[in-house]
Amino acid sequence: MSVTYQDYKAQIAELQQKAEQARRQEIAAAREQILSIMREYGLTVADLGGVTKKAVRKSVEIKYRNDGTGETWTGRGRALKWLAGKDKNDYLIKPNS
Structure with a gap:
């Protein structure tokens, strides 16, 4: 068999x-x-030695906001579609002085 x-x-x-x-x-x-x-x-x-904890990633501060929709972008990576063809400075979040 x-x-x-x-x-x-x-x-x-x-x-x-x-x-x-x-x-x-x-x-x-x-x-x-x-x-x-x-x-x-x-x-x-x-x-x-050599045994360490993983570094905690710090969150990135948001730099741009579309006040009309509430969408935000940190300024890192590819720009979002709502910023396409527009001046990013118009959406820059101004720090409170």
Whole structure:
């Protein structure tokens, strides 16, 4: 009797389960080894260097506003359609002095 497609799919599913179980075990062992070394040398995550938090992006201030529609643009990227063929300075938001 030959092996069918369904047999192969069942074997693949079983191997994927075994691979995931092995991965979890290896990660747990690696984590324990890392923690052991850190305890032995009194290291913290900050001591490892190169491990930083992602920089938080600062929002860009709006520079242009269409008072008729309320649409805004920061001045970055492609100009919006409502500005096409118009003088951008007419829509520039004036800072309050």
